[in-house]
Structure formats: structure tokens, C-alpha cells
Amino acid sequence: MAKGIYKRGNVWWLRYVGIDGRMIRESSHSLKFREAEDLLIQRRNEIKEGKQPEIKKRIVNHSFNELAEQYSKWAERQRSFKSKRYLINELMKDFRSIPLRQFNSMLLEQYQTERLQKGNKPATANRLLATLKHMFTKAVEWEMVEETTIKRVRKVKFLEENNRRLRFLSIEECQAFIDACDLHLRPIVICAIHTGMRKGEILGLIWDRVDLKHGFILLDLTKNGERREIPIDATLRETLTELFQGTKERPRRIDVPYVFYDPANGKAYKDVKRSFHSACKRAKIRDFRFHDLRHTFASHLVMTGHDLTTVKELLGHKTLTMTLRYAHLAPSHKVKAVDDLDKVLSGKPTAQLVHKKEVASE
Numbered sequence: 001m002a003k004g005i006y007k008r009g010n011v012w013w014l015r016y017v018g019i020d021g022r023m024i025r026e027s028s029h030s031l032k033f034r035e036a037e038d039l040l041i042q043r044r045n046e047i048k049e050g051k052q053p054e055i056k057k058r059i060v061n062h063s064f065n066e067l068a069e070q071y072s073k074w075a076e077r078q079r080s081f082k083s084k085r086y087l088i089n090e091l092m093k094d095f096r097s098i099p100l101r102q103f104n105s106m107l108l109e110q111y112q113t114e115r116l117q118k119g120n121k122p123a124t125a126n127r128l129l130a131t132l133k134h135m136f137t138k139a140v141e142w143e144m145v146e147e148t149t150i151k152r153v154r155k156v157k158f159l160e161e162n163n164r165r166l167r168f169l170s171i172e173e174c175q176a177f178i179d180a181c182d183l184h185l186r187p188i189v190i191c192a193i194h195t196g197m198r199k200g201e202i203l204g205l206i207w208d209r210v211d212l213k214h215g216f217i218l219l220d221l222t223k224n225g226e227r228r229e230i231p232i233d234a235t236l237r238e239t240l241t242e243l244f245q246g247t248k249e250r251p252r253r254i255d256v257p258y259v260f261y262d263p264a265n266g267k268a269y270k271d272v273k274r275s276f277h278s279a280c281k282r283a284k285i286r287d288f289r290f291h292d293l294r295h296t297f298a299s300h301l302v303m304t305g306h307d308l309t310t311v312k313e314l315l316g317h318k319t320l321t322m323t324l325r326y327a328h329l330a331p332s333h334k335v336k337a338v339d340d341l342d343k344v345l346s347g348k349p350t351a352q353l354v355h356k357k358e359v360a361s362e
Helices: 035-049 066-076 082-097 104-119 121-141 147-154 171-180 186-195 199-203 234-245 274-281 291-303 308-315 320-329 331-346 352-362
Strands: 005-010 011-017 023-027 216-219 227-231
Touching: 005 035, 011 035, 023 199, 023 331, 066 082, 066 121, 082 121, 104 121, 104 147, 121 147, 186 234, 186 291, 186 308, 291 308, 291 320, 308 320
Parallel strands: none
Antiparallel strands: 005 011, 011 023, 216 227
């Protein structure tokens, strides 16, 4: 037993002399002797350097609901608050009044299993776990729980995601789907197919962000928090010009800043799920979601020979990793690369070999 370390119940305590010569007794808040010993060494070194150790008081045993309440207030400033609020609410339903100190790897691994048994996909379980881990990171910063708890939480690994779907429409299906759309939905779908913008970006688009003269849409607050300029092609320009000028069937309301809005109340559409599914049925298109219009935009760009870096910039991906899901749609580039290599290895004339012979003859 090291001098200056003793037990109270199951917790190790420290005893040492402070700068003023008074005896200090401090809990290590740990059940492990080695951690208490390390803390005692740290305290003695601080005193040698002339520093009075700052002893933290024991943290109150907060519940998960208390943390969720504080975290929700903090998350309101985030761009993705709507989706994060849903995840927080789901976690509150499952963990409710469980004390923060009771969270460990076994509890959370069981939670992952329960989520999968309920029919959730690995990606859903991972989003919930990622949110919970960040909540505990903030809990430590806010002194609502000790670091020993977050160490246990961080040991839980994310599940392997196998639900990365890539569904897109053919050229013929695109036209059939547009023809099947209701009057209010058609320009929204055209915008999605011709720009690859996310649903939230489209439904929240205002005229101040649309430059028909120079032909681009400017997005300042994107999902990744980066400014993005999106070119407007001829088809989209015609559609947006018609909306801007208004028609007999649907005159434009000057008092409404939104490009796409409900004429009944002048407010932006929150969602177009019902009319979207109806259009899918009329066009006989199955297993298709609004986000797949973004896949359609990207897929056809790649299939027409555009490089992945350009596609990445147009989609607003932060890294090339997300864009690589479309790489297999550009087989012609791979065939050309292998064909060029074959010509080099077999000695057949290529532009590079002809250039080398010309240089040698000079």
C-alpha cells in the first residue's frame, strides 16, 4: 500500500500536505488503485511547483433527461437541429431517468441490438449512438459526469453500414416522372434533377439566391456549412423564369420570397411527400424517394463522362468519399486506361510512344 492512499468503501482516497502545511484529504472518485496513485503523484508534483491543487467537488448524479434538456438548448444553434432534435427525443424515450454514471458499453451494445430488432437499419442505430456520444462529450465539459463514464461510452463501436442504396432514374423515366407530377410538384422535381440540390435546399430556396441573369443559384447555408454556387441549365432557366414571371394557372405572389410555396398561405412547402408518392404511382416507378433525384443528377453526370471531382463540387460533398459511390458508373474510363496500358506493353503505337520516337530521332 502506497503511503497517502487509503480506502473508503470501494473508492480510493488521497492524503497529502498542501502548500500551507495543512493535511488535505481528497477522493480520487475511482475504484482503481493505479488511478488513485497517479492522481497522488500529480498532486505532489503540483505542490512542489508551488501550485495549490484545485480539488473538484463531487459531481451530482444527473439523469439522462437532465442532460438531454441541456443538450437540446445547446443544439438549437446547429444547422441540423431538426434532425438532431428527433434523435435526442428518441434517446430520451429509451433512457429517460437513467443516471449518467450507469452508462457503459454493455448497456449501449444491448441498445444497438434492440434497435436492430425493432427494424432499424445500422445507419439509424449509428446516428443515435453518434448523438449520444457527443451528448456525453458535452456532459463532461459541463461537469455533469466524470471522464470515466465517457471512456466507457466511447468503447462502443459503430455498426457496419450496409444500407447505402443508389437508386436513380433513366432518361426515359425522368421524363415520365416529370409528366406525372402535379402542377406544384413539377418545377420542384425539375430543379432537383437538374441541380442535385437536397430537398431542404430546394424547398427553402428564395428568389434572392437565384440569379437568372448570370445563370446560377447561390447557397450560403448548406448542410456542410459551405457556400455553393450551382449553375442553371437551359431547362431549369425556362422553368424558373416561368415561375418568376407567373402564369395564368399560377400567378406569382410578389409578397412571397420563396421560389416554391403553397399559394393558399404563401408559406414554403414543408414537404411534398404525398404528391411525390402519387406521381411515382402514376409513372409506375417503384422504390423511389425524393433524395434519389439527387442520385439521378449525379449518376447521369458520371455516365456522360464528367470527373468525380466536378460531381463532388456540384453536390457539395465535403470529401470525395461520398462521391465515390458513383465511380462504378464510369466504366469507359477504366476500359480506356487498361486499353492504353495494353498498347504500351505490347509495343503498339500510342501518342506517348510516337512522341518518344520523334525525340530520339532528333
